[in-house]
Amino acid sequence: MKTVTIMVPAYNEEDVLYNLYARLQAVISEVPNYKFEILLINDGSQDDTINILKQLREEDSSVSYVDLSRNFGKEIAMIAGLDYAKGDAVIIIDADLQDPPELIPDMIKYWEEGYDDVFAKRRTRAGESWFKKWTSSKFYSFLQRTTKVPIQEDTGDFRLLDRRCVEALKQMREAQRYTKGMFSWIGYNKKEILFDRDPRAAGETKWNYAKLMDLAIEGITSFTTFPLKMSSLFGMIISFFAFLYIIWIISKTLLFGDPVSGYPSLMTVILFLGGIQLLSLGVIGEYLGRIFNETKQRPLYFVDEYNDKKVR
Structure with missing residues (x-):
């Protein structure tokens, strides 16, 4: 009998855990001949999330x-879950029930047909603002155009x-992770399932725009060097036009004897060039910071307790 692990990362999800467990149990009862974890x-x-988890384990x-x-x-919670998962297959699902557990039987069916990665793609996204949907679409469009890895959109x-x-994902131990890109990077035989995403069953989202922006930067810096290439391109273009401007100023002064003037235009050019330089330094700093964090080689996480036992 094959084992399937349903892995759920949870952070402050006390309001939804009982509902999540009930729906998972209803789905599991419809899928015989498998052992579920x-x-x-x-x-x-x-x-009270941890106490609820302990109670659920006592009962089941x-x-x-x-x-x-x-x-x-x-991102780190997911790799921790993959490290501890025992199943022949692992299903990752959020605790907030925006992703319907009722798709799990279809995922298992396609898995048995030979697919290694059966992913759910959002057809609609209820409970999200148009601005969030628009920025998400633009981000994935940008990422797909600038990386050689085919990043999955709306997934x-x-x-x-x-x-x-x-096992492939467990070998990727970088500290700053963009798991959505890693799913694409490892390859293997993939199958798409379309679904309509529901609003949160309870509680509040943990993803504000600051965290989403940070995640977007992680995605860009993890899977493409395009920002570095753009910094170099900006530098070459600006240097070229600056060189032409210098020739024009010198020629004009030699031919017509124009006095030195133009303080406003001079300050504009200086501030513009300074801004481009700071932007380029910021891009370089993002990549340099990633190198710094990776060279420390710290463990990705520490576990306090696993199934009622303290981890030493």
Whole structure:
């Protein structure tokens, strides 16, 4: 009998965990001939999440939990879950029930047909503003044009991964992670399922625009050097026009004897060039910061407790 792990990263999700568990159990009951593990990752929650996870495990031995020592972020919580998952396949799903667990039987069906990565693509996205949808679309469009990796658009973390995909992802131990890009990077045989995304079942989203912007920067710097190339291109273009401007100024002064003037235009040019230089330094700094973090080679996370046992 094959084992399927349903992995759920959770951060301050006390309002939705019982509902999530009930819906997962309803789905599992419809899929016979499989052994299921429900693996919940507590990412340093400040509410009653960990106590609810312990209670669920007491009532159901198929429930497992990993309690991280602090809040490391969803990307790290997911790799922690993959490290502890026991299944022949792992299904990643968010705790907020925006991704319907009822798609799990279809994912398993396609997995049995030979697909290694069965991912759910959003057809519609209820409960999200037009601005968020528009910025998301533009970001993925930009990323697809600037990277050699075919990044999946309108696709989150909700997917089934075969064990060989899981083992491939476990080998990628970089500290600053963009898992959505990693799913595409590892390749393997993929299958798309379309669905309509629901609003959150309860609680509030943890993704404000600042965090989304940070995630976008992670995605860009992880999978493309396009910003560095653009900085070099800007430098060459500006240097070329600056050289032409210098020749024009010198020629004009020699031929017509114009006095030195133009303080406003001079300040405009200086400020413009200064802005371009700071922008380029900022881009270089982003990549340099990633190198700095990777060279420290710190563990990605620490676990405080796994299934009622303290981890030493």
